[in-house]
Amino acid sequence: MNEMSKKQQILQDLRKLILSRVSIVYIVSDEEDRVETLLKELSATFQPRPKLFVWNPFQGLRAEEETIENSKDPFEALDQVMRRMDQSFFLFEGIHSFMKTDPLLARKMKDVHRALRNRYTTLFIIAPILVVPEELFRDMVIYELPMPDVSEIERILNQVLSSSPPSLKLAESLSPELKERMIKAALGLSLDQVARAFRSALTGRSSLDSSIVDAIIEEKGQLIKKSGILKLVTDRPTLDEIGGLENLKDWLRKRAGVLSQNGRLQGIPLPKGVLITGVSGCGKSLCAKAFASFWGIPLLHLDMARLYDGTVGEPEKALQIALQTAETVAPSVLWIDEIEAGISIQSQKAGGGTQSRVFASFLTWMQEKKAFVFIAATANVIELLPPEVLRKGRFDQIFFVTLPNPQERKSILSIHLKKHGVDPSKVNLNMLTKVTEGFNGAEIEQAVNGAMIEAFHEGRALTEQDIVIAAGNIVPLSITMKEEIGRMERWAYHRAIPASK
Template sequence: MENLTVTGLVRLIGAGATMIYVKTGNERHTEQIVSQAAGRLRGVGAPYVWTCTGGFSRNGEVVEGITDPVASLDYAVAQEGPLLFLFKDFPWFWGDNPYLIRALKEFALCGKAKAIIVIGQDEGLPPTLREEFVVLHQGLPSMDEIRAFFAQAAARDVHLAKACRERPGLMDDLVVAAQGLDFTDLERGMRTARASGETGGDGFVRAMFETKQASIRTSGIMEYVVNDVTPGQVGGMENLKQWLARREQAFSLEGISSGENLPKGVLMMGIAGCGKSLFVKAIAATWRLPLIRLDMASVYDGTFGSPESSLRKAFRTAEAMAPCVLWIDEIESGISTQGFKAEGGAASRILGSFLTWMQEKRAPVFVAATANAIEMLPAEIIRKGRFDEIFYIGLPDAKAREEIFRIHLARRRVAPETFDVPLLAGSTKGFSGTEIEQAVLSAVFEAQAEGRSMTQQDLMAAVSRTVPLSVTMAEQIKKIEAWAFKRAVPA
């Protein structure tokens, strides 16, 4: 579906298109684009705008108070062209109105030198009208449009202008922070910064990130993840850390952050609790990219439309926010060979949409997918070319367990040097990183309950009370390890 732009709209109407449908979530921005396009079309002048409450208006003044949709089309046909009409509320009426459907078809035949643009929030064109309409999508503002918005805002807002003078790179930071937001969201973010009193450079940037987080949260399908994890907070995984560092060296951190040289993606599979999700956060933080999490359960539950339309919406959101990291957690819960049998056609279409997008996407979206049971994934997902690499994250070895203990002790403001960390690592063979963290937490709580500092004995007691997953699910873990032995790169 082509995005709506001023140039594209002028080209379409100039080529003879008389009926155009625009799927948009921002009527005001769409009306601005239509008005700009009308100004470029010879002899057209300002567009006529119709609503079901006020009828026709032009340049903000009421021209004809015709609120009936069929009568409004009769009025449009009767006017001498060239003219451009923008109808805002038609989709509410054409569902079961054969008179309106027929009037639109007749306009397509009789509307010489005139064009109508219908806007709506859904892609629900009646089947009988699909051949008559050219369908466009109102995309989110481009980086150039966002930059122009902030340039205009700085001319009006003395606080923003002062912040830009004091911090030369502020405009670039604002543009990156605002990617994926509509103009109404940008204005809301500016008001939030002023209302909070944080009118310095950091305050404006923070307001944009908070607005973006709220905007993505309301979509339901996606989640903006607040992230401050670094690779230093991840114990072990030396191969994966080296892979991340080599990508930085090959593409440069500046190139990755700008989206010019972003790798395609990585798939991390392995045992639950071994740090897959943590490392996804580390990738986004290291490359200074926003992290968006896609919930596959929300894609399938139908709250936001069909699974296919929900997935398309998620991809468009990710591309609008690019460069970014798209985190698909437990990808096998939404795309699996078993899902084809249970879900039927929907699962097959989801797989097809995902594969096509991964292969054809041009926007710098790095896909970081995690899976606990990679054997459930279709072969098309894990073949080379979809992801840059597939890593297997197994249970940490003794050296990695030492690192994990030191990380969690330091996080609790306990000096690791006061503990026999090698002994702790040796006594936790078969423990995952999460199980080690919970043992440390349990020891901290026990010590706090008695009003004293944590000791080595507290940690050893907590370890002895823990039955690791490698014991309770030994057969399943051995099966995963056997599958990954020659099929994935050890992390």
């Protein structure tokens, strides 16, 4: 579905249901105001125009110019629906709470279905959760309301900008590119949340810059917290903060515009995800985080091992909620660190049916997800993963990271020196590159950090000799795990793409 026509598609879907004489439509959504607006627009497309009545347990049935007395009780309100013979739309808000507790309400709904099935009168139920007694499944249609699209979010942004005190200055500093990034960051929020996110992000600003995108993304953190198992990661390094790994960076740069309007119009296929494996400390997790900052979208962390520790309830249900949340706040990057901890061959054998069902659910979701949720998975021991995960179609590419080469070590040293305010040109990087031969990225960082502490303790500036001494106190993984690294490299030779050139 084209994002620009999503609202029209919703109206078309609902119109088809009405013309098909569907008696009860259950809309799964918590956006009551939005649904009321949609139904008002929908009623305007019919002649004669149906009247829209909205019910809630405190106000009863009411329309723009009419209120039906004694209709606060759900049974009385449903009786009024059945008695009314003219074409009307009825939207019931909050009735799902009564359906949970009163089994007689299901019987009443069945009577409503029988009364309306030959009329052009439709009962709409809106609720954030699905509460449908088994005997009613055949008598109603369930419709999941899509989240607001680009055009709806742009309309809200324009309204918020025009109502802000420094609206003229804000409008002048809003470039088309930044506007598109703001709209993209707000995708996955309800209209109320979109307006709140924009108002909150604009508060105290007289001009706009790229930092406003992060402020909008933070609003999504409230949704993510409710999942219980997902975590919104705000520390998202840029590609410039990663030394080397040019093959992986080039792969990502070629997909820079996949989320742009131009990319959508040209039908550019969206990437599904990548699996990054290799030597510990060589930047697997760092790369996974960089995908989110590159596209300017939220980064969600899914801890697969936590699914089974008993703190989040049933593993299958917890995973389902997590994946639904990831799609709700899409576009997003789903970072799964050490994916083999949750869906390895051994864990399926040890855990029996539960692990197998979780694995099957995850594979199905990977294949069928509709929203753009880019999976950035890392694995330390990739051989533990079932072959179904590794086959083409699950991930776009499998990258292998190994110990950095001399040029990459030089780049990593420069990055960490700059972080500490040290000018790399004042240091003999070529000599330090040789000293750190066999070091991974994490060990190089530790050497620089240790040198900084030593220099600070002695009250002087950092020297390259400090780094040499700090590096000499580190026994790198290339020595302690020499055989294991060799085994990894042999496995990856014909099975994965090197992340480095």
